Amino acid sequence: MKKYIWPFLALGLSYCQEKAAPPAPILPVPNERQIAWQELQYYGFVHFNMNTFSDREWGFGDEKPEQFNPTELDAKQWARVAKEAGMKGLIITAKHHDGFVLWPSAYTEHSVKNSPWRDGKGDLIKEFADACRAEGLKVGIYYSPWDRNHPDYGKPEYVTYMRNQLTELLTNYGEIYEIWFDGANGGTGWYGGANEERKVDKFTYYDWPTTIDLVRKLQPKAMLFSDAGPDVRWVGNEHGFAYETTWSNLMRDSVYAGMPEFSEKWATGQENGTHWVPAESDVSIRPGWYYHAYEDHKVRTLPDLMEIYYKSIGQNSSLLINFPVDRRGLIHEKDEEAILQLAAKIKEDFAVNLAKEASAESTSERGFGYEAENLLDGDFNTYWSTPDGEIQASVELDFGKEVSFNRLLLQEFVNLGQRVKAFSLEKEVNGTWKKVANGTTIGYKRILRFPDTQAQKIRINFLDGKGIPVISEIGVYSAPALLFPPKIIRTPAGKVTITAAEKSQKIYFTTDGNAPKSGENPFKGELEVLEATTVQAIAVDPISGKSSEPARVDFDLAKGNWKAVSADSNVVRAVDEKTQTYWTSQNNELVLDLGREVPIKGFTYLPMQARYPSGYIAAYSIQLSQDGKSWKEAAKGEFSNIQNSPIEQLIRFDQVPAKFIKLKALRTADGNPATFGEFGVLTK
Ligand code: FUL
Numbered sequence: 001m002k003k004y005i006w007p008f009l010a011l012g013l014s015y016c017q018e019k020a021a022p023p024a025p026i027l028p029v030p031n032e033r034q035i036a037w038q039e040l041q042y043y044g045f046v047h048f049n050m051n052t053f054s055d056r057e058w059g060f061g062d063e064k065p066e067q068f069n070p071t072e073l074d075a076k077q078w079a080r081v082a083k084e085a086g087m088k089g090l091i092i093t094a095k096h097h098d099g100f101v102l103w104p105s106a107y108t109e110h111s112v113k114n115s116p117w118r119d120g121k122g123d124l125i126k127e128f129a130d131a132c133r134a135e136g137l138k139v140g141i142y143y144s145p146w147d148r149n150h151p152d153y154g155k156p157e158y159v160t161y162m163r164n165q166l167t168e169l170l171t172n173y174g175e176i177y178e179i180w181f182d183g184a185n186g187g188t189g190w191y192g193g194a195n196e197e198r199k200v201d202k203f204t205y206y207d208w209p210t211t212i213d214l215v216r217k218l219q220p221k222a223m224l225f226s227d228a229g230p231d232v233r234w235v236g237n238e239h240g241f242a243y244e245t246t247w248s249n250l251m252r253d254s255v256y257a258g259m260p261e262f263s264e265k266w267a268t269g270q271e272n273g274t275h276w277v278p279a280e281s282d283v284s285i286r287p288g289w290y291y292h293a294y295e296d297h298k299v300r301t302l303p304d305l306m307e308i309y310y311k312s313i314g315q316n317s318s319l320l321i322n323f324p325v326d327r328r329g330l331i332h333e334k335d336e337e338a339i340l341q342l343a344a345k346i347k348e349d350f351a352v353n354l355a356k357e358a359s360a361e362s363t364s365e366r367g368f369g370y371e372a373e374n375l376l377d378g379d380f381n382t383y384w385s386t387p388d389g390e391i392q393a394s395v396e397l398d399f400g401k402e403v404s405f406n407r408l409l410l411q412e413f414v415n416l417g418q419r420v421k422a423f424s425l426e427k428e429v430n431g432t433w434k435k436v437a438n439g440t441t442i443g444y445k446r447i448l449r450f451p452d453t454q455a456q457k458i459r460i461n462f463l464d465g466k467g468i469p470v471i472s473e474i475g476v477y478s479a480p481a482l483l484f485p486p487k488i489i490r491t492p493a494g495k496v497t498i499t500a501a502e503k504s505q506k507i508y509f510t511t512d513g514n515a516p517k518s519g520e521n522p523f524k525g526e527l528e529v530l531e532a533t534t535v536q537a538i539a540v541d542p543i544s545g546k547s548s549e550p551a552r553v554d555f556d557l558a559k560g561n562w563k564a565v566s567a568d569s570n571v572v573r574a575v576d577e578k579t580q581t582y583w584t585s586q587n588n589e590l591v592l593d594l595g596r597e598v599p600i601k602g603f604t605y606l607p608m609q610a611r612y613p614s615g616y617i618a619a620y621s622i623q624l625s626q627d628g629k630s631w632k633e634a635a636k637g638e639f640s641n642i643q644n645s646p647i648e649q650l651i652r653f654d655q656v657p658a659k660f661i662k663l664k665a666l667r668t669a670d671g672n673p674a675t676f677g678e679f680g681v682l683t684k
């Protein structure tokens, strides 16, 4: 509306025209601490402590300080990676459930001061804080209330211990931006040698109000995280996903840290929540929070990480990605590579805000100072709003020419409360409006993803809310397709499916060993592979024409006609072509009837891929038979390093025709019954 006014006239008007009254806040609203924090959005976790050396996720508490011995620890490397990844801060596990502390606390001997690291003179919290600040990162502290080492855990004395340690942490290391209180408490522990289960009433035992007062006194700017806040809440899962409807409002008084029904009932926040307690999505870049060499091949892929980004930051939540720092004391090369790929892709997706070049008009405007132009100025603190009572309104953007886009970003000026409950995006097609996408809540930031669409004019309709819309920013982007080698999988019956990371992409494939080419042999969903065949495929973005790197799977015999010989019906999980399922064999062997005689030249064994490994075969014997009764050993040997690297093992031997095959575990890595993630026969 204002765009036709000459600059001097606008200037004159701004002198004589008073800014209209701002919208009244809708409670709850964020406090100053929360307003400063919400801009950070993206920061990192460092899980590095005793578990790194005991190879556990939850240490029992009986570990010895001598075990803590990183060889090349360099907190500067952590900070450099986090900074390059675009993170704004880092949070370190100063003390995890096993009780070992990373600083020379005066209140315990269970600390770095009794470890070989830096001859017991090290202070990792100091090194960490210095490294972060040198990179301009904010410093955060994770402190586990549960302590499986401390003899007094469960008694009032322990709560004093906890406060003494918090006082050290919050006094000696400069400004702390977030303090992270974990809600986990499994009960059992070493507890100074008592070796027992200690249950505490999580609601009353820690006397949180007193601890919160202490934190406020020592670090008035620090955000306090726990399931229940008070400043920032857990998102309720460890996948890094917030919800399509995510409120920063929380019925805070109904929630306490560690309550069992939290995820189901409270994690999304509530429209009528009484307090401002925004969500934080925490997720590890690997399955575990702590480093395990056996997860080196399970670092999250770029599509996974992008999904996390859009479902956390894109759904009104901050994002906390964890680095399981390794035994050297470094962020592993693979984790670094993955996080930098994510950073590059985010940059690419949001490189150009098409809305910046557009003109904006709204169906209704609050008055001077709240114009639709405020939506496009890149400033969160300027916003568009409507007259009191006008909850429904639309904003129209005219790009001046047809543009192609697939992302809509909206920010509510939540400093006046979260309001929007429903909105939609439409585009103009020959004079009529057609729906493109819609959403529910917005909050600090909401990003909608939808297939590429073209238009010169779009409009955003604010359809329902707790009050009039108060919107800071609109962004419209054309994110280049995520080109990733497609996934190639097969059913036991031999049906092959090939899927790309994004639906709009075309897939081209080959089965003759040649490299797939764009435009040649498109995948139409019909492919059967029963014999040894190499399937290769690429994904091609229809708009840019760009191709992904090829994916390649060397299939061998399909497993549909095989019969696993076992009384346990779960045995099928060893040959179901699913890498995530596994079978545990009580007699340490897997016997298969292949249904016909085949020329066997070897086999493949995929160890179980589930989170907590058990029964990896470390030494094997492979035996063949014509009748399932008399067996002949075809090969025997070792799967070296399987514990640390549980990838598919492939063993070849001289061809033998056989109808039956048996894989026998001579030894498992941990002595537990043998497990089989997936077994295959090689004929080529
Ligand atoms: C959980 C803990 O039990 C995990 O070990 C990890 O620290 C994660 C961030 O929080 O509750």
Ligand code: CA
Pocket (backbone or CB within 6 Å): 374, 375, 376, 377, 378, 379, 380, 381, 382, 383, 472, 473
């Ligand atoms: Ca603005």
